[in-house]
Structures are given as structure tokens and as C-alpha cells.
Amino acid sequence: MTELRSILDEAARQGLISSEAGGRLLPFLTERGVSVVETQKAVAAEEQAWSDTETPRFVRGFHDVLITIGVIVALVGLWGLAPLYAVPVAIIVLSEILVRRQRLALPAVSLTIALFCWTFLLMSRVFTPWTSEIGADLTEFVAGFPILLCVYYALYRVPLSLALTIMSTLALVLTLLLRLVQWLSGNPAFFVDHLGVLAAVAFLCALGLFATALYFDLGDRLRRTTRSDIAFWLHLGAAPALLYSAVSLLSFGEAGRIFDLANMSARTPVVVATVAALMLIGLVIDRRAFVTSGLLSLGVAIFSVVRKGNATVDTYIFTTLIVVGAIVLVIGTGWMPLRRLVLRALPPAIANRLSPG
Template identity: 30%
Template structure:
């Protein structure tokens, strides 16, 4: 599924080895057949593990966590000392170079999943910060993006997209595509703030929503090209869904949040949107959007609890209901998909993950 190869399990005895053992008198034919039967029975037992179409490799063992802690300590110290000696721009550049060099060993040679993800994210963030800081050392992200204020964001985003493209060509870490797309989204928004600042400020949420839908469409393109989810494309799609989810959910729901969360109509609207997102998540068999909407669903349900006069119990009741909802969806995920997917047009249904 990804080029970060998982540690191989102990291989079974090959048929050729069994035949050679019988030919050399090490085993009888009956004993060889017994070993074959035992191997088949073991494989059948392993095949009965819970089915999950969203499997992806995050860690392969505690060594991944151990190395990641070391990377955090090393890069943090490097940033501290380089910042004192060569300033912020040089600090970010040093971190970017160090992240690439460390990836040469931990990603390209060792194939360690979690360190590879962390190194890529640090690399992308460091490249973006290096270019933005070089263009405007006093840049305050999110402020003053109009006119020429957005230029550092635009250039930094484009530079980061190019840098992540080179990184992917070298290391093939699936999350790299999402990082590059995030940089392009930042550049696109920065350009709009430069060209039409007033319009961009007034339509910030729809712009983010449009970007989220575009990223979701790209994620679905990867998903639909690999319905069995057996190649690197499904890992790329997973991270793109993780990026698309907040871009879609936040602008779609945040505008409905009333002051203090006291608007019951907004609360019911948020819950209705959450149900719609749950249906989309079920159909495409991706839980990222659903997870992103949980915080808003909790806020909405809490508002309804307050309206019902149970303000003292709002936190535990909200946690109870959301926890029960997540558990019910988890338990009935495949059964719900078996109900929903056949209702879709046949040409689309066959390109989605199997609903067994």
C-alpha cells in the first residue's frame, strides 16, 4: 500500500522446500502434506482479523516512537542554536536541510513510518517558513494579507509545493501529496487576498469551503482509482481526506454557531449537517470528515442540553451521546454501507470500496 515496507513476518515453508525434503528423505509425503494443511489453517485464522478498508501504516513498533522523540529533541535543539547564530530565516533553512538529510536514512533506508511522516511535515513547514520569513521578517500570518502583504504567503506556498514535489520523487512518503496541496491552497488564498482583498475577506469561509471540496475531489480521484485499497494511492487519498475534512467542515458549520451556543435552530442545523457528513463518510468509506465534525456536533448537542435546562450536566451528557454515536457507527459501519452503497448509481458503486 505504501513504499514504507512493513516488517515481514516469518515466511512459511515453500512448496519447493517441502518437495526437496521429501526427496531427500527428511520428511515423508504424509508429513509434508500435514505441514501444508497446518500452514493453510494458520492462514485462515489470520484472514479472520477484523476487516478495515482504512488501514494505513503509522508505526511499525516502539522504535518508531523512540526515533521520533529523538528527532524532536535534535531538531528542536538545532533550531534553538541556529536561531541564535544565523537568525530566524537561517534557522528554518537549517531545519529544512536537516530534515531532508535525516530522511535519507530513516525514510529511504530504514523505511520507518512515523519518523518519515514527522520529517516530511517538519521539512514542509520549515521550507514555507524560510521563504515567508525571507520575504517579510515581520510577517504576521492571517493579518495584513491585502495588497503586497499576501506576497510572502503566495511565494512560500509555491516554493513549498515545489519542494514537496522533489521530496516525493525522492522518498515517496504518501502524506507528501497532502502537504503540497495544502501549500497550494495557501498560495491560492494568498493570491485572492492580494488581488481582491475586500472580496476575499467577505467570502473567506466560502473560499475555504471551495478549496476543501476541490481537495476532497482530488482525494476521491485517488480513491476511485484503487477501490480495493491495495496501493500507495489509498494512503495518498487518506491524507488528502484528512486535509479536506477541516477545510469543508469548519466553514460549513462555524457560521451556524450562535453566540454562546444558545441558538437551538443553529444547533439542530449543525446536527443535520453532521448527519449529512456521516452519510458521505459511510458512502466513501472514509471517517476523516466525520471525525472533524465531532467537535461541532458536541457543541450543538451541548447547546440543546442547555436549552433543556440541564446545564449542570452538559459536559458528561455531551460526551456520553457522542461516545455512544461513535461506537454505534463503528459497530454498524459495514452494515450501514451495505444498505447505502447499493442505492447509488451502479457505475459509481462499483468504483467504491466493497461493502461486505
């Protein structure tokens, strides 16, 4: 009531209303439940609540889990008994019931993944992309994914399907860029002789995927809409793409190979530095996907280093697990305090556009 009175007094001082009208308006508005909300505090509290979690909205209860198990089991059985072309029919029928009518989120994710796997199998049977050269077959193989996934998104609006459409489109752009470079060079085996160029082009496409994920993220900083879910899936794909392409580019030159997982010990500093950079990026944008995606490669690097010593197999396996597990616990338990420190170090113009911390 005090805040409402001060507002009416200020309006009277500015000549918007008379003092008598302000005195009559106060009880009139109060009787009808009109009150003043402290907007800045409310918004701050709301932002804090939204910044405490990174929860994509595809698990809403065990009912979704149960239905998803049924979907997976039924599709696997159908895949084994029916012809290949019967699977998309089943996916569409289930999508009409579970996605369009019942709006079940987790089954929608499983059906999208099933469509992706079916597209992969279909393209593998029609084309033969598994060759040493980057040719038309690889481009045609990749081209099927954005077409089918885009149609599925247009029908059912599943965030994962749009994210996969974007990722497969960028993969298609990558194959086209590689073929263009081959054509300009006049050498079909250009990338066999110039693996560094291949790593550089892949890194540019990974940056494009990351930029697209940031576009969706910055458009929903409080993470209330499906834009946040789309950004989650894009970040999940962008993080490993950035990791592997960056490590391949930075460590190129060892025996003419790029990013050989079987020989990681010499590249461990590069892997550790890249994973640390991804962790910092993850803190800045409040996406744990950037932390988790690098843990597998970090574990492989640590495994390779320990293996070079005289330790037994059990020793270096368990040592790797302890180190990686400790990193996960430190980052996981201290995520919010660490992120607040990082945000305070950023310029306000950048920090205010990010998810609040």
C-alpha cells in the same frame, strides 16, 4: 481436476484442440500442478478483506514508534538551541538515513510534519500575513509551502508530503482567487463587507480538495498502493475544510459573522446537518475521516445548547462527552453493516467503482 477437464472438453468442442490431445493434456497438466482457480470467488474474498479496514501504512511496528520519538525529541532540542536554518539540514540528514535507506514510514511522516512546521515558522518571519486584508503577503506566505513540500516529495516520495503539497497548492489558488475578486471589485476590504462571498470561494476550494482525494481513492479501490495513503491524508484535510466552509456558508447572516464558535447554539441544526452529510459521505467512500473530523464541531454545538440551560459546568461538559461518545460507538461498531446498506442503495455503476463493502 474436474474444472480442468471441463475446460479441455470445451476447447475440444470449439475445435481448438482434438479430443485425443485433450485426453493427453489432462494428466500432463495435473502432474505439473496446474489447477483452475475460481477467480470471481477469489477476487470477491480479496475485496472483502481489503474493505474491512482503513489502515494507512505509516505504522509498521514499535520500532518505527521508537525511532519517531527519537526524531521528535532531537528536532525539538535542535529547534531550541540551533539557528532556524539548521533545522532543515537535520531534516534532510535524517530523511536520507531513515526514509531513503531504511524506508521507515512513521519517521517519514514525522519528518514531513517537521518540515511543514519549519516552513510555517520561516514564512511567518519573512512575511506578515496576519492582517485583516487579503494581500500579496498572504499569497507569498502560502507559496512557500507547495514549493518546499514538492521538493521533499520528489526526493523521498512520502505520501503525506504530496498530500500537503496538493493542499497548500489549493490554499495558494484560494488566495489568488480572493485577490482577483478584490482587484475586480476595486475594494481592498471587499471580503470584510461580503463575508458570504468569502465563504463561497472557500467552499469551492474545499470541494476541489475533496475531488482530488476522490481521484486518488478511485484509482486504488482495493487500497494496495500509496495512492490510498495519499487519499487518506487528503480526506483528512478535505473533511474539516468542507465542514467549516459549508457551515460558514449556510449559517452566514447572523450578526454579520460566519461560523463563530463562541455562539454556536443558533447554528446547531446547520452543524448537525452538515456533520450528518459528512458521515454519509464517509460511509459511501469508506473513509472514517469524514466522521471523526466533524465530531469536534458537533461537540461544540451540543455544548452550546446544553450551556443555554440551567445545568452546571460539569453537567454540560459530561453530557457533551456522552453524546459524542455514543455517536462514535454506534458509527464505529456498525460501520460495515451500515456501509453495505448504503452501497446497496447506490446504482451498480457507482458502487462498483468504490471500495468494496
